[in-house]
Amino acid sequence: MPTSIQSFLSRIPELRDADQRAFLYSDLDQQRIDNPEGYQEALKFWTQLLLSACQHGLLSAAPRTPQPRLNTTLASSDEDDEDEDDVLDRTQSDDSEHTEAASVLCFERAGLAARLAFRGDTPTGVDGIVDEMERSGIVVEACDYLAGSTVRRWAGRFVRHVPVVGRQMAVLAWGAQTSQITLDSSLVVRSLVEAAASRVADAHYARAACALTDNLLSMDVFREQYAQPVLTTNGKLSLEDARLVLRCLEDQRQATSTIIDAADTQVLIKFAARRAQRVQPVTEADRGAFHVVSTRDTIARQVTALESRVLELDLKARNAVVRKLRTQALGYLRLKRHVESDVLARRQQALDNIERIVLKLQQAASDVQLLQAFKSGTCALKGLNQEAEDMHAERVFDDWADQALRADEIQAVMDDGAAVVADGMQDVDDDALEAELEALLAADEQKEAAASDKQKESNVAVPGKQETADEDMLANAFNKVTLSPDHTPSEPNAADAKQERIAMLE
DSSP states (O other), X not given: OOSSHHHHHHTOXXXXXXXXXXXXXXXXXXXXXXXXXXHHHHHHHHHHHHHHHHHTTOSSOSOOSOOOOOOOEEOOOOOSOOOHHHHHHTEEOOSSOOOOXXXXXXXXXXXXXHHTOBTTBOOSSHHHHHHHHXXXXXXXXXXXXXXXXXXXXXXXXXXXXXXXXXXHHHHHHHOTTGGGSXXXXXXXXXXXXXXXXXXXXXXXXXXXXXXXHHTEEEHHHHHHHTHHHHHSXXXXXXXXXHHHHHHHHHHTTSXXXXXXXXXXXXXXXXXXXXXXXXXXXXXXXXXXXXXXXXXXXXHHHHHHHHHHHHHHHHHHHHHHHHXXXXXXXXXXXXXXXXXXXXXXXXXHHHHHXXXXXXXXXXXXXXXXXXHHHHHHHHHHHHHHHHHHXXXXXXXXXXXXXXXXXXXXXXXXXXXXXXXXHHHHXXXXXXXXXXXXXXXXXXHHHHHHHHHHHHHHHHHHHOHHXXXXXXXXXXXXXXXXXXXXTTOOOOOOOHHHHHHHHHHHHO
């Protein structure tokens, strides 16, 4: 992963080639007229380059003022006498100041050409490329994106020309701590913000167990907890990126935020109870639960810091013993015992108590969900019962009984009718039917016998007729016989042929 814009540019083959770099770094507005196809290729190249460089956090502005972090460790002390307040007051972060994380979702328009200078060449047409990206909707100005509603989006466009009013409107649109963010020239990459918001939502609902406590976050916790889904690395999400992701989640009705203190420094972020649901406004119960959870997290960090302090004092005491520094070793052991028995024990007891409160809140929230489920089920059952009452269940079953009785009556009539028909058919004499059938068969046989006798008489009365018929049949059969090609039959005598045929018939 490139760590600077110059190392990033050096990996691009088109920029290492002098001729291609000369074209890409030339006045592209003129290329739009003289070489439209080349301009489209340059537009595609610069669009991909800017999006990729922004995603690597290489186009953000210079580091902002250092941001204070929550105190998590105890400073070393050689004092033998320290009370609980003194120990807790000395809890602080490391002395080195850290700069704000670079943004990976937006980039600065101001000075962009200078930051993209490579091997002595400065792109003269990059501002036109950015304008083209803005017209196509790939990027949008931060004021417009964070304004949200149409009215505030119009106000954001107006206040760009009025710096003081613009700053105030930006604070209204972004919420607390917005005054630390430079708005004048930031451009937001919409696709990167939407993808990051989706990953943050997936990560949140994968870990959230209790809607009341797990869905309530402070801005600092939000930036630390969801840096990995946005940055794909461990770290802390920049304030700009956190605001952009939160704005996208608010547009999708998956999260909302509000300021919960008069100093406008504490922001409460609330997620929807479920991914498919819309977020509800922040209630007083949410504010109370958030205060309890924040207190628990603070005490937990103090306990962790005190435990680290105990280990540190123990190590110092051992080193003092090795160096034969008896007085220092006793001082370290005395302070260690004081921290363990007084400060740490009390903090641990407070943490246990606050954990019980959190569990009570989670149990109450679970009971509320259960009651809501019963309430919804009761409403559904009530509606179904009302539908059943509208259908008059007693009347339906009475009608059913009447119709079933009527069907039984009709079936009984049908059975009686079938019995009457069967009784009427039993009066026919089967013997008489058999005698009639025998008479019909005998008459038929007599007709067949008479026809046969008549045929015989006709054959005896005309002998030659039968012979002629037989001769014709044989002649037809003989004509159908196929002779081989090399056989030439002799011409038989007509008289002989006739005698042969007669002999065959006999």
